[in-house]
Amino acid sequence: MTDLSRLLADLGSVLWGMSLWVKIGFLGQAAFTARFLVQWVASEKKKDSVVPVAFWWLSIVGGVILLSYAIHRRDPVIIVGQAMGLLVYARNLMLVERARRRAVKRVKRSESETAGTSRPHRVDAAERKVPWA
Numbered sequence: 001m002t003d004l005s006r007l008l009a010d011l012g013s014v015l016w017g018m019s020l021w022v023k024i025g026f027l028g029q030a031a032f033t034a035r036f037l038v039q040w041v042a043s044e045k046k047k048d049s050v051v052p053v054a055f056w057w058l059s060i061v062g063g064v065i066l067l068s069y070a071i072h073r074r075d076p077v078i079i080v081g082q083a084m085g086l087l088v089y090a091r092n093l094m095l096v097e098r099a100r101r102r103a104v105k106r107v108k109r110s111e112s113e114t115a116g117t118s119r120p121h122r123v124d125a126a127e128r129k130v131p132w133a
Contacts (some may be wrong), residue, residue: 019074028065035059053096059089 015023035058042052063086070078 016120024065024072025069028062028069030062031058031065032062033061053093056089056096060086060093063089079090 018026035055038049038058039055042050042055051092061084065077067082070082
């Protein structure tokens with residue numbers, strides 16, 4: 001048996017031996033960690049520090065799962081920490097949605113203002129200044 005196969009077999013037996021709640025806790029931690037990877041990739045793409053909306057959704061998913069785990073464990077420190085974090089994540093999603101709605105309104109307003117100044121694609125025959133119209 002190679003070292004890699006032995007390592008994978010040991011890892012499988014450790015994972016198999018965990019309780020369901022420990023697996024749930026690790027799932028929550030994985031979602032919570034994934035948000036940092038998403039933020040890092042988005043920032044590298046833009047060559048600037050950005051926080052994509054997926055960061056907040058992963059925060060909520062990971063936070064809810066970890067809060068469930070903390071409640072099961074009856075751990076007041078983690079319960080308070082995750083509950084407060086969920087409020088922040090939800091509020092940030094509300095702010096993102098509000099900004100998106102404002103941007104849509106701005107675009108619609110801009111389109112309606114320029115619609116009155118643009119010339120129509122068709123010209124009526126009465127407006128043509130040609131003798132055969």
